[in-house]
Amino acid sequence: MKLLTKILAFISLGLMMSSLAFAHGPTPQKVDEDIIVNADVMKVWNMVKTFDSLAKWHPSVKSIVMTDPDTRVVTLKSGGDMTDSLDEVNKEELYISYRLLEENVTAFPVSFYTINIQVIPEGSNSKVTWSGRFYRGDTGNFPAENLNDEAAVGAMTNYAKSGLQGLKSMVEK
Amino acid sequence: MILLPKLVISADFYISSQTSNEISRFNSDTLQVEQSFDVPQGPVHLVFDHGSQIFYISHPDKGLVSVFDTKTHELLKVIETGGQPFGMVLDTEKEKLFITDWSRDAVLVINTISQQMVDILAVGKSPAGIAIDTIGRKIFVANRGSDSVTVLDADTPKLLATIKTGESPYALAFNQQKNQIYVGCVKSNLVTVIDANSYQVIAKVGSIKTPYGVAVATDGESFYVTSQAENKLVVFDANTLRVTNRISSGKMPESVSLSQNNQHAFVVNWFSNSLSVIDLIADKQIRSVPLRSGSRIITLAN
Numbered sequence: 001m002k003l004l005t006k007i008l009a010f011i012s013l014g015l016m017m018s019s020l021a022f023a024h025g026p027t028p029q030k031v032d033e034d035i036i037v038n039a040d041v042m043k044v045w046n047m048v049k050t051f052d053s054l055a056k057w058h059p060s061v062k063s064i065v066m067t068d069p070d071t072r073v074v075t076l077k078s079g080g081d082m083t084d085s086l087d088e089v090n091k092e093e094l095y096i097s098y099r100l101l102e103e104n105v106t107a108f109p110v111s112f113y114t115i116n117i118q119v120i121p122e123g124s125n126s127k128v129t130w131s132g133r134f135y136r137g138d139t140g141n142f143p144a145e146n147l148n149d150e151a152a153v154g155a156m157t158n159y160a161k162s163g164l165q166g167l168k169s170m171v172e173k
Numbered sequence: 174m175i176l177l178p179k180l181v182i183s184a185d186f187y188i189s190s191q192t193s194n195e196i197s198r199f200n201s202d203t204l205q206v207e208q209s210f211d212v213p214q215g216p217v218h219l220v221f222d223h224g225s226q227i228f229y230i231s232h233p234d235k236g237l238v239s240v241f242d243t244k245t246h247e248l249l250k251v252i253e254t255g256g257q258p259f260g261m262v263l264d265t266e267k268e269k270l271f272i273t274d275w276s277r278d279a280v281l282v283i284n285t286i287s288q289q290m291v292d293i294l295a296v297g298k299s300p301a302g303i304a305i306d307t308i309g310r311k312i313f314v315a316n317r318g319s320d321s322v323t324v325l326d327a328d329t330p331k332l333l334a335t336i337k338t339g340e341s342p343y344a345l346a347f348n349q350q351k352n353q354i355y356v357g358c359v360k361s362n363l364v365t366v367i368d369a370n371s372y373q374v375i376a377k378v379g380s381i382k383t384p385y386g387v388a389v390a391t392d393g394e395s396f397y398v399t400s401q402a403e404n405k406l407v408v409f410d411a412n413t414l415r416v417t418n419r420i421s422s423g424k425m426p427e428s429v430s431l432s433q434n435n436q437h438a439f440v441v442n443w444f445s446n447s448l449s450v451i452d453l454i455a456d457k458q459i460r461s462v463p464l465r466s467g468s469r470i471i472t473l474a475n
Contacts, residue, residue, distance in 0.1 A: 026257070027191050027192060027234055028191075032444075087362075087402045088382060088402065088403065097402050099383070099402070114425075116402070131424065131444060133401075133425055139275075139276070140257075141233075141257060
């Protein structure tokens with residue numbers, strides 16, 4: 001019978017299998033970084049809001065190729081590419097949100113993420129926040145060291161921090 | 174003078190905090206977290222078995238389900254299921270607990286008398302949300318990796334239907350009054366509505382950016398979906414299947430539960446580590462209650 005599987009071997013087999021599927025079983029991880037940019041919010045927002053301009057300010061990004069108005073292929077300087085899908089550009093609250101459409105855990109050890117980058121007035125300057133939720137590269141319960149939670153958190157935190165620093169440098173230039 | 178007993182409408186809701194390894198008890202009358210207690214690592218979903226006065230917690234990262242006493246919060250047992258046990262639903266009629274297993278593409282069946290795993294049923298890939306129709310005797314499973322819902326017979330290990338949904342169905346809820354299933358499809362940004370009798374998709378409604386949690390009002394007249402990317406609770410009319418409101422929550426809302434009188438919605442905001450108390454008459458958040466880190470799922474406890 002196709003549906004019913006009572007074989008105990010299935011349990012031990014399942015324990016050995018690891019899944020690279022789009023992830024929600026394991027613990028979601030958080031990225032929560034921000035930076036002060038010494039510039040008016042609109043000047044910063046003009047840089048942040050365009051989905052195709054990431055390579056202009058993110059030091060880890062080599063190039064962006066748009067495959068449609070809401071989809072970008074991000075090629076990393078370290079090699080490899082991943083695909084992002086735009087969710088929203090909110091002109092009132094000054095945030096852009098997007099998600100990982102096609103993972104590449106070899107290039108970036110995260111199997112899924114949603115990111116929100118927002119520009120908030122801070123006196124006459126701006127605070128930029130980089131918030132996100134993501135999952136490790138291997139969502140099975142026995143991930144290799146390069147695909148575990150620590151690897152994912154490290155990669156995502158560095159990516160957010162270097163991106164914010166790059167944005168600050170570009171806008172303040 | 175005769176003193177009439179005070180009308181008690183308060184209820185406890187339990188909230189899991191996956192990275193804090195804690196459960197918090199929130200009271201819908203005081204609108205406060207009244208108690209928190211430690212549980213094994215990585216708690217996600219909770220299910221209450223009122224008859225036995227116990228509750229179950231899934232721990233997907235650890236491949237186990239823990240069993241607790243409702244009153245004392247004492248850990249009674251750890252059931253080592255293997256895999257990644259995630260969503261859970263109790264069959265109140267037949268003493269069975271059904272659990273989705275994310276990594277083994279299966280539904281685990283636990284006998285709640287013996288508290289032993291008695292069956293493993295194959296479903297689609299990466300099953301997440303699960304719901305039961307205790308009257309029609311059906312189990313509904315959202316297969317996130319297969320873009321489908323599996324319908325199983327609750328009494329026999331029989332596959333009743335496999336229904337195509339939007340992309341990446343995650344949470345689902347069953348509306349007993351309307352006999353409809355609401356499936357939040359994370360990648361398609363919509364809710365697939367399925368007729369639970371004919372198994373036909375009757376609507377695809379939205380748009381909701383990254384729908385995560387789904388809940389149905391006790392009277393069946395409305396249902397609620399959290400939009401994780403938009404930081405909103407989206408309200409639907411269950412008769413017209415149209416959006417009637419979008420109410421702001423905290424950042425990255427995940428799960429939602431309703432008060433028994435349907436006047437409040439309680440939304441767990443994963444990023445903000447907070448609970449939004451939303452007044453469904455005034456259509457706005459009236460309170461934000463701080464929660465522990467990694468808070469995910471809210472469940473009615475009584």
